[in-house]
Amino acid sequence: LEAVNPQPNPWEFPFYGFEKGAFTEDNRVGPYGEYLKKHGLNVLDDPHSFTFGQHTTVQSAWPKEHHQTAWIANKAIDFLQDHSEETPFFMWVSFIHPHSPFNPPAPYDTMYDPKDMSLPIRSEEEISKWPKVYQRRYKAKDGHHGGISYSEFTDDDWQCLKAYYYGMIHFIDDEIGRILNVLREKEILDQTLIVFTSDHGEMMGDHHLLLKGTQYDCVTNVPFLFAPPKSELQNKKWNKLCQSIDIMPTILEYVNVPIPKGVQGQSILSAFSDPSLTPYDDVLIEMSKDIRTLRTEKARISWHSNDKEGELYDLGKDPYCLNNLWNESEAISLKQRMMESLLDRMTCNQDPLQERKALC
Known part of the structure; x- marks a missing residue:
């Protein structure tokens, strides 16, 4: 069987989506x-x-x-x-x-x-x-x-x-x-x-x-x-809180190019000139399939799915995250609120694509 439109050698062009380019990685092949x-x-x-x-x-x-x-x-x-x-x-x-x-x-x-x-x-x-x-x-x-x-x-x-x-x-x-x-x-x-x-x-x-x-x-x-x-x-x-996925739509708005449907990020261009605008109350941070984090201005929660453990920090009292409150009884209310918000963001940001595989 032959693949349909097979991708050429990963170090050779034409590389789909690019007109010109040169690729290199940690191992310096290519x-x-x-x-x-x-x-x-x-x-x-x-x-x-x-x-x-x-x-x-x-x-x-x-x-x-x-x-x-x-x-x-x-x-x-x-x-x-x-x-x-x-x-x-x-x-x-x-x-x-x-x-x-x-x-x-x-x-x-x-x-x-x-x-x-x-x-x-x-x-x-x-x-x-x-x-x-x-x-x-x-x-x-x-x-x-x-x-x-x-x-x-x-x-x-x-x-x-x-x-x-x-x-x-x-x-x-x-x-x-x-x-x-x-x-x-x-x-x-x-x-x-x-x-x-x-x-x-x-x-x-x-x-x-x-x-x-x-x-x-x-x-x-x-x-x-x-x-x-x-x-x-x-x-x-x-x-302000923002995400890497906001960079592409922000650039597109600046150069007057329509933002494609399905883009999860948003343009934050207007917030640059108007300090009263806040693009996000919280941001979702993901690492592989193991750690999911919700970060607000006042707190951070990280759920470690593999070990069923986590991290919880009160950033107002602990800005450098040195005291993990995950298992502390006095932080149950904060933990519950943050976990509910995290699960809500995870549900709204399901990625339909397969997990990306990479060396680093």
Whole structure:
């Protein structure tokens, strides 16, 4: 049997939905791997997330001009240089970093002094109230994706990790600057909408943990910069609950393109200019099929379906989520209200598609 309209090799074009593009991932297979070979570099020489412990901190084996971050920026610049200034375009540039293992190239690996890094937000008391999944990650050793028990990390370890992490971010800032300079040179920066965001944050020692896989704010509260050209919206800070699924409809409304039926997110464009508007009283946060979270301005509840456990935090009294109230009798009323609201949101947001499978 032959598939109908089979998808081509995942690293080759035409790629459905895209006119042009270049793909790379943590393991660097595909076009970037071919690029490294062409320049005499072995893809296995530099740590990546499938062969090294996730806590690794080391200088990249490659100079910054051959690093994955620079390669991604170069591909974006190539597209802009070849594109006519008179023709509208949409370009998505997605950097792999900052990501574990923490291996920025020189000079970014030494740009930040670990001694200047703030210590993680955590408490010893919170550990006993964790769901089992967090306790397993904290104590795990052999076979754990991170390669080491986080319970063994010292303050110096966490500060070192953060210094390398900041170096990665600085590198990306510089590469985005190169992309913006091309827009400026082509005299189209002042007519280009620029949106910056991230798929998730990083624990970086907060609550004694590393990487992602939790529902703490340090993972779910991601940056979102919406920079329209020559607009009254510029230089305004907006602090409201919203969701990543709102980005697409917001962009579509800004460029006067109809929002397709069935889109679960909503445009939040009007709320940018009118502080009195609140797009959401609460937001639903989902991770795989295991954790469902409802976040309001005043509380957060997370249901861990595998272990029938959960998290409940009163953000007014406990903004850093250090005291889990899930099993506390004095929080029964709050837990019931939040759980009812969570179940209501889950019912209204059923996804008819099959569960997405991915390596990371």
